[in-house]
Amino acid sequence: xxxxxxxxxxxTGPVAEAGPLTSIEREFTIQARTQREMVVRRFxxxxxxxxxxxxxxxxxxxxxxxxxxxxxPGWWPxxxxxxxxxxxxxxxxxxxxxPFVDGDGFAIGNHPFGQxxxxxxxxxxTMRGTQISVLIAISVGIISTMxxxxxxAFSGYYRGATESALxxxxxxxxxxxxxxxxxxxxQISGGTPLLLxxxxxxxLWPNLARLVRGEFLSLREKEFVEAARAMGAPNSRIIxxxxxxxxxxxxxxxxxxxxxxxxxxxxALSFLGFGVQSPDTSLGKLISDYQAAFQTRPWLFWWPGLFxxxxxLSVNFVGDGLRDAFDPKQTRVRA
Amino acid sequence: MGVFVVRxxxxxxxxxxxxxxxxxxxxxxxxxxxxxxxxxxSPNKQQKIDQRIEQLHLDKSVPARYLIWAGGxxxxxxxxxxxxxxxxxxxxxxxxxxSQAIGVTFRLVTAALVLAILLGVxxxxxxxxxxxxxxxxxxxxxxxxxxxxxxxxxxVLLKQYLAIGVNNWYADPVITLGFGxxxxxxxxxxxxxxxxxxRRRKWIVRGVAAVLTFAMLFYLQAVDWxxxxxxxxxxxxxxxxxSAVAVTTLVAGLQRRNVLxxxxxxxxxxxVAQFLVTPWLQDPKWASWTNILLLAVIAVVVAVIIGYVMxxxxxxxxxxxxxxxALATGFFITLDQLxxxxxxxxxxxxxxxxxxxxxxxxxxxxxxxxxxxDTFTHLLLPTLSILLISFATYSRYSRGTMLxxxxxxxxxxxxxxxxxERTVVMRHAFRNALIPLTTLxxxxxxxxxxxxxxxxxxxxxxxxxxxxxxxxxxxxxxxxMGFYIVTAVSVVVFNMLADMSYAYLDPRIRxx
Numbered sequence: 001x002x003x004x005x006x007x008x009x010x011x012t013g014p015v016a017e018a019g020p021l022t023s024i025e026r027e028f029t030i031q032a033r034t035q036r037e038m039v040v041r042r043f044x045x046x047x048x049x050x051x052x053x054x055x056x057x058x059x060x061x062x063x064x065x066x067x068x069x070x071x072x073p074g075w076w077p078x079x080x081x082x083x084x085x086x087x088x089x090x091x092x093x094x095x096x097x098x099p100f101v102d103g104d105g106f107a108i109g110n111h112p113f114g115q116x117x118x119x120x121x122x123x124x125x126t127m128r129g130t131q132i133s134v135l136i137a138i139s140v141g142i143i144s145t146m147x148x149x150x151x152x153a154f155s156g157y158y159r160g161a162t163e164s165a166l167x168x169x170x171x172x173x174x175x176x177x178x179x180x181x182x183x184x185x186x187q188i189s190g191g192t193p194l195l196l197x198x199x200x201x202x203x204l205w206p207n208l209a210r211l212v213r214g215e216f217l218s219l220r221e222k223e224f225v226e227a228a229r230a231m232g233a234p235n236s237r238i239i240x241x242x243x244x245x246x247x248x249x250x251x252x253x254x255x256x257x258x259x260x261x262x263x264x265x266x267x268a269l270s271f272l273g274f275g276v277q278s279p280d281t282s283l284g285k286l287i288s289d290y291q292a293a294f295q296t297r298p299w300l301f302w303w304p305g306l307f308x309x310x311x312x313l314s315v316n317f318v319g320d321g322l323r324d325a326f327d328p329k330q331t332r333v334r335a
Numbered sequence: 336m337g338v339f340v341v342r343x344x345x346x347x348x349x350x351x352x353x354x355x356x357x358x359x360x361x362x363x364x365x366x367x368x369x370x371x372x373x374x375x376x377s378p379n380k381q382q383k384i385d386q387r388i389e390q391l392h393l394d395k396s397v398p399a400r401y402l403i404w405a406g407g408x409x410x411x412x413x414x415x416x417x418x419x420x421x422x423x424x425x426x427x428x429x430x431x432x433x434s435q436a437i438g439v440t441f442r443l444v445t446a447a448l449v450l451a452i453l454l455g456v457x458x459x460x461x462x463x464x465x466x467x468x469x470x471x472x473x474x475x476x477x478x479x480x481x482x483x484x485x486x487x488x489x490x491v492l493l494k495q496y497l498a499i500g501v502n503n504w505y506a507d508p509v510i511t512l513g514f515g516x517x518x519x520x521x522x523x524x525x526x527x528x529x530x531x532x533x534r535r536r537k538w539i540v541r542g543v544a545a546v547l548t549f550a551m552l553f554y555l556q557a558v559d560w561x562x563x564x565x566x567x568x569x570x571x572x573x574x575x576x577x578s579a580v581a582v583t584t585l586v587a588g589l590q591r592r593n594v595l596x597x598x599x600x601x602x603x604x605x606x607v608a609q610f611l612v613t614p615w616l617q618d619p620k621w622a623s624w625t626n627i628l629l630l631a632v633i634a635v636v637v638a639v640i641i642g643y644v645m646x647x648x649x650x651x652x653x654x655x656x657x658x659x660x661a662l663a664t665g666f667f668i669t670l671d672q673l674x675x676x677x678x679x680x681x682x683x684x685x686x687x688x689x690x691x692x693x694x695x696x697x698x699x700x701x702x703x704x705x706x707x708x709d710t711f712t713h714l715l716l717p718t719l720s721i722l723l724i725s726f727a728t729y730s731r732y733s734r735g736t737m738l739x740x741x742x743x744x745x746x747x748x749x750x751x752x753x754x755x756e757r758t759v760v761m762r763h764a765f766r767n768a769l770i771p772l773t774t775l776x777x778x779x780x781x782x783x784x785x786x787x788x789x790x791x792x793x794x795x796x797x798x799x800x801x802x803x804x805x806x807x808x809x810x811x812x813x814x815x816m817g818f819y820i821v822t823a824v825s826v827v828v829f830n831m832l833a834d835m836s837y838a839y840l841d842p843r844i845r846x847x
Contacts, residue, residue: 172354174778175826179785180803180819184358187365187807264485268789271487272804284485291491291793298495305488312483320479 042325049321052314063130078121080128086119129283136197136266141259143201148208156216170206183274191277208254215247249326256319347827358819359401366810390422421813429817439694440798447721455729463737470528481727486786490720490793498689508561519549566671572606578663586656594653597645598660605664622703634661676704692795721786737768770841777833
């Protein structure tokens with residue numbers, strides 16, 4: 001007897017309208033939902049994840065529309081490259097306090113985030129940095145997810161020598177501290193964002209590979225795999241069309257968390273000087289360039305940092321919401 | 336168990352060889368060590384280039400260079416031979432640079448590791464026991480927040496607001512009324528959350544704690560404690576007795592009078608012994624870490640004897656409890672000595688007690704305690720920066736594993752048998768919740784090293800991280816490899832320790 005209190009099924013028909021304890025006619029329809037619908041419903045009910053999603057989309061839209069991308073113009077009048085005279089010591093012209101609390105009323109002004117040493121508009125610079133950092137983070141997420149899934153799937157499915165070799169490689173990569181490996185690889189790749197995105201993807205896949213391998217190890221013993229093999233399906237079909245869709249939950253959650261780790265990694269690399277280099281900019285590079293100015297012009301330091309925290313935090317919340325959505329048994333022991 | 340260790344050692348050795356070769360190849364490909372010399376305009380340019388090629392073996396292929404370097408590393412392990420880790424671009428021996436830098440980084444990483452595990456696991460477990468309470472939500476949200484913070488941003492923020500702020504305050508330590516009220520309220524809320532209980536009890540605890548904290552703050556200011564801090568013999572005795580009670584509550588429960596009495600006796604003996612020990616600690620010829628360690632060993636031996644004699648039926652727990660009490664008392668006595676050194680230290684450094692640059696004040700000459708205080712104040716901010724993120728990881732993870740453990744059947748059985756909550760949590764759930772944490776500790780160690788690289792750069796420490804960053808920036812392969820071999824060996828050793836403690840904690844593993 002289905003539990004009509006569950007959120008995953010809704011009961012319609014005579015029983016529901018009649019109230020509890022009646023009904024000799026057991027005609028009711030349960031609106032069954034596919035797994036995808038259930039996951040989506042649970043995700044949209046997770047308040048933290050929704051807040052994270054809204055913030056992340058807002059930052060993305062702001063960064064990509066304000067100064068434009070790939071030649072398309074944005075709505076922000078200043079450019080991040082034109083230097084100029086430094087007005088008022090590069091102070092922020094953003095004013096949020098209303099007049100009765102000692103402010104000048106809500107005003108954005110010409111340079112809401114101030115100006116840097118050579119007079120460039122800092123808001124445009126921060127937006128450009130955000131664009132590049134987010135681009136790198138998402139690309140790294142996608143590349144490392146693909147690599148991790150392939151390595152994990154092959155080692156989990158084929159066992160034997162393939163598994164040994166791939167797992168030794170994974171363990172090897174896991175013993176090298178992340179920043180060390182990323183810094184060396186970043187130094188090799190030079191400073192262009194796209195190349196950096198490609199090579200950083202080579203650093204973050206081992207964790208996902210281990211998780212996917214674990215899932216494959218348990219799933220390959222299931223009956224549907226045996227049935228598929230009996231029907232003559234080739235190995236590649238079994239891996240990609242039968243087992244992989246069942247591991248999608250773990251993969252999606254970890255891809256999201258990898259994106260969050262990637263943005264922290266890329267900003268740390270750019271801070272140390274091994275990531276994005278001149279003439280491009282990144283949020284980490286902005287912080288590194290202006291950390292000495294912290295005493296006199298703290299806004300040059302605060303705004304890029306706040307954007308990094310906002311992006312990382314929102315992506316983390318989304319990842320947590322996805323994790324709870326894919327595995328409802330976890331809601332009681334929400335980690 | 337022996338086969339397990341040998342097998343792990345062999346595998347670790349192979350991993351070490353493979354990863355060092357990988358790193359060597361990558362570092363050699365990452366830049367040209369002759370780049371700055373190519374732009375040189377001096378007359379003996381070719382001579383300099385030849386000299387550098389010879390020093391760095393640049394005329395040989397990468398595998399040959401690796402073998403030469405590996406040979407030098409192996410000579411480190413063979414007794415009687417000199418270590419040869421190569422030379423930097425400027426011709427300095429990497430071995431000398433490394434030996435100075437290792438101690439500095441080691442201090443930082445160890446302090447951060449120990450504190451992160453202790454604090455993170457404790458907070459995670461308390462948070463899991465108070466699931467869905469305000470405390471739990473606060474801790475979970477803070478863990479999320481700290482996890483998303485970039486280390487370098489936090490470090491610079493701490494440098495500005497904590498260090499410079501505290502230094503400015505210390506010049507004239509006055510506690511404003513606003514700060515006092517806020518601090519007292521926060522302290523009250525925290526104590527209420529920790530002690531828990533029903534609504535009435537929580538509010539009583541909050542109120543009492545807030546009032547006591549407020550009174551204590553202003554009492555301390557009145558007696559000018561901040562410029563001349565000390566614990567004093569009376570307070571040390573009180574703290575020792577309090578820790579005896581706390582340890583007994585955790586280990587055996589207050590009903591076990593044997594254990595309680597044993598701990599109280601240990602604390603009392605410690606309180607009396609401080610009069611003996613303090614003159615020794617203040618004698619400049621005698622005070623050193625080896626002697627303090629010696630004192631600690633004597634204290635543990637005495638505690639074991641007391642626990643054994645007075646333990647009765649609860650002997651093992653009594654011994655554990657008395658040892659912890661003795662160590663806690665020793666800690667308070669040492670803390671007292673450290674605090675007494677603050678005024679003279681503050682005078683020596685011109686009133687800026689929290690340093691922001693370097694791992695120690697250059698050319699600092701002072702008593703043993705002043706030097707330790709110097710090390711400690713320099714260590715505080717970098718450790719705090721790395722700590723925040725590790726703490727977040729540990730508390731989230733330990734909360735998760737503790738929650739899973741508490742929902743297991745055997746815990747329900749233990750409760751059904753009528754055991755007190757304390758016994759159920761400490762004797763049954765706690766040990767099993769720790770098992771997955773060993774794997775996390777192994778992962779987190781690498782993250783700590785990454786964090787140490789960044790913090791050393793920001794705080795200007797001359798540690799291994801700086802060696803790595805400067806070496807990589809200048810395309811200087813041997814300092815980078817020197818950094819890497821030390822890091823790789825410590826990661827491998829740490830992984831092995833984690834695996835062995837995993838086998839110790841979980842008997843099912845020992846059989847494989």
